[in-house]
Amino acid sequence: MKAAAASTGRIMGRVPQGEDLLGYLNQVCLDEGISAGQVSAIGAVAKARIAFYDQAKQEYGFMDLDEPMEIVALMGNVSLKDGKPFVHAHVVLGGHDGKLLGGHLSEGAPVFACEFIITKFSSDQEFVRGLDQGTGLPLWQGLS
Numbered sequence: 001m002k003a004a005a006a007s008t009g010r011i012m013g014r015v016p017q018g019e020d021l022l023g024y025l026n027q028v029c030l031d032e033g034i035s036a037g038q039v040s041a042i043g044a045v046a047k048a049r050i051a052f053y054d055q056a057k058q059e060y061g062f063m064d065l066d067e068p069m070e071i072v073a074l075m076g077n078v079s080l081k082d083g084k085p086f087v088h089a090h091v092v093l094g095g096h097d098g099k100l101l102g103g104h105l106s107e108g109a110p111v112f113a114c115e116f117i118i119t120k121f122s123s124d125q126e127f128v129r130g131l132d133q134g135t136g137l138p139l140w141q142g143l144s
Contacts, residue, residue, distance in 0.1 A: 008119050015114040021045060021074075022087060022107050028118065029078050029085035036121040037078035039087055043071045043114030048093055050103035058136030062106060069093040071114060072100060078118065079127035081138055086129060 011032060015024045025039060046068055051060040076089025091109075092102040129138040 008121055011118045011120065013116055013118075015041075015043070015111045015116060017111060017113065018046075019111050020107055021109040021111050021114060022089065022105050024111070025087045025089070025116065025118070026085060028116075029087060032118075032120070034078050034085055034118060034120045035080050036123055036127045038119040038121070039074070039076045039078060039089055039116065041071060041074040041114055041116040044112040045069055045071060045093070045109045045114070046112050047108070047110065048091070049106040049108030050091060050093070050101065051106050052103050053137070055135075060104065063101070063103065064108070065093065065095075065101065067095060068112060069095055069101075074105065074116075076105070077127075078120075079129055079140060081129040 013028065015021060048065040048069055049062055050065065051062050053060055070093065072092040072094045074089055074091045076087055078085055078087055080086065089105040090102065091105040092100055094100050127140050130141040132139040
């Protein structure tokens with residue numbers, strides 16, 4: 001297995017109410033020049049869209065959650081896709097009944113309140129996504 005050594009710096013912030021969560025995190029990474037990093041967040045969304053990857057079909061299925069939900073956990077990474085910073089995040093959301101749903105964070109999650117931390121990595125190797133033939137997913141290239 002190949003790995004890359006990295007040094008870090010952190011950015012902490014708040015997503016403005018009404019902003020799309022994924023879109024905003026991607027924009028922060030673009031504005032701050034973050035091409036490799038780790039993302040975490042907590043808060044709440046007015047509604048959400050999450051995805052699950054069907055391994056047999058090699059395609060995403062989407063679930064629209066049209067209700068306010070708590071962001072119980074959000075974790076992900078930042079790398080380059082098509083030459084731009086790309087946040088790949090998974091999220092666990094809690095409803096008013098305490099039930100949890102989770103999956104791949106997709107655009108379509110307007111924020112009610114959200115605080116995030118992005119840890120920026122500096123590395124001698126770029127983390128670039130490209131199509132992995134075995135999975136059909138855009139995975140990091142040159143690291144396996």
